[in-house]
Amino acid sequence: MKKYLFIFLLTFISFNGFAQITFEPGYIIDNSGKKINCLIKNNGWKNNPTKFEYKIDLNAKIQEGRIYNIAEFSIENGKKYTRKEVKIDRSKSILKRLSKIKEAEFTNETLFLEQLAEGDANLFYYEDSNLVRFFYNLNNNSTTQLIYKKYITENNRIGENTEYKKQLWDNLKCGNLSLNDVKSTDYKKSELLSFFTLFNQCKNPNYLSSAVSQSNSRKVFNLGIRAGLNSASMNFKSPQSSTNFELENNTSIRFGFELEAVLPFNKNKWSLFIQPMYQSFDGEKQLEFQKVSVDYKSIETSIGVRHYFFLNADSKIFINSAFQIDSALDSNINFETSSDFEITPRTSFNFGLGFAHKNANIKLNYNPRRELLSNYSSISSSYNVLSVVLGYNFL
Known part of the structure; x- marks a missing residue:
């Protein structure tokens, strides 16, 4: 799991550094009334800007336009601002x-x-x-x-x-x-x-x-299906050390759907989403005196925010963070001779990094720690999962 986490963080840093907002064709009018065609950094302003960045051509250095030196500017097929x-x-x-x-x-x-x-x-x-x-x-x-x-x-x-x-x-x-x-x-x-x-x-x-x-013209809502693969681990800790155990690198499938609402500012780079998905985890281990088995199934509902980095008209990288509500479905940790424990997960957070091309996307999602035994005071069981999720939006 630590190896996967390292890959996740490395990929995030690389993508975040690579992704840029592109400069788009437009024009400025300076204080003398001269109109200059140029490339303007389109931040999709929600609030009216007080400054903006532009360059005369792709290879030119970035300059800053402000109210005192620019009388008007506009992005092609976009907004026009006049001083x-x-x-x-x-x-x-x-x-x-x-x-x-x-x-x-x-x-x-x-x-x-x-x-x-x-x-x-x-x-x-x-x-x-x-x-x-x-x-x-x-x-x-x-x-x-x-x-x-x-x-x-x-x-x-x-x-x-x-x-x-x-x-x-x-x-x-x-x-x-x-x-x-x-x-x-x-x-x-x-x-x-x-x-x-x-x-x-x-x-x-x-x-x-x-x-x-x-x-x-933009899509306000995206609705699509999601399916993927989990790589998960869990541990169990109690005052009775002979019952403590850990299960690692358990692989299972997950599937569900997602509804996303694209927010109407900052060039559609922000959105809110809700994503219910079915997931499962099972395994068993021979302890010193008995065998233990885990049967964990749940509906994970992630409610979060997403930010896009546009690469071109069809492709984009995104990151997201979500609050996660996990509803267990008849899930238990069963000991052969000791007491069994009902799995009742607490809420948690997850983080994602992905790539989208037109209606298809792939995402790496990480849930760092989820407590599974919220009804027990002296016993704990944490669950960590790294997921690869494929998606397709049909709306």
Whole structure:
């Protein structure tokens, strides 16, 4: 088992060092207004960036773009960020920290805003942790925040300042856009983008989709089957030393399925997963005065987080860590002449390293220590398992 663990750690370090985020084609516009085609490191930003890395070509050195020296940058078929000097309200939205002031409380800042819509009316987006703000301008004039704010009223209730609806009605009137269209538009990315698209289409009948900053089409959920091979060992320790024993290098199969949810940020490099799998372990050993046998079957349910390192469009390396709930199925440690023990495992953790190509994947998984006899105070039995698991996602 120690040899396998060494291989696991060595492989992890090698893969982790090899895997890199690729630089993707895009452009920057500097302070002079010059547009430069380049390669930009796409971190799949969840929060609006304050800086980014780029290089002029594959062999050039990496440079850093910041708000003070870059007016705009974009990744091909990806997000576009534009530098804007704006007044922003950073009032808290957490219940315990809500302001008692209804009006927006502005500060002057220079930010990279993500451009969502481009046309006669432009829509911009800003996110910083749990702070979400939208901005707009008309005909590329000054950029203004669309105001939405929760606050504490004089009656100690939660009020809502929805001034953004008045801003939309006063400034984006056109054709068949009605007051009901404004009233039904929530302070959400999809709904505001739809409203701005309708306005721009009204102004220009030839106007096409205005989403200049869209997430690439992606799979939100992956569902697949899993099957593999265990190499496991266990030991048993009690005050009665003559019953202590160890079983090593026991090989068995495992199988199950996995449901994975890919998180919509950081370029889809993070996901959450749940993986129920059947596994078993059995063996026997002749002790000094008696024989002991182990019959251990269970359903392991791993609930964890996974991180991907993309190698190219079809291949990626991943690492994961999971909290594991193990439900034993009529499992026991049976002594020939002594008392028998029912196996009732405790929760544990496991760690994995794998490689995926399109819908297929292979993973090395390690569960370093699982206590099998949680119902006994003076007796313990630890279980260690290294697994090779093959998988195929059909959804």
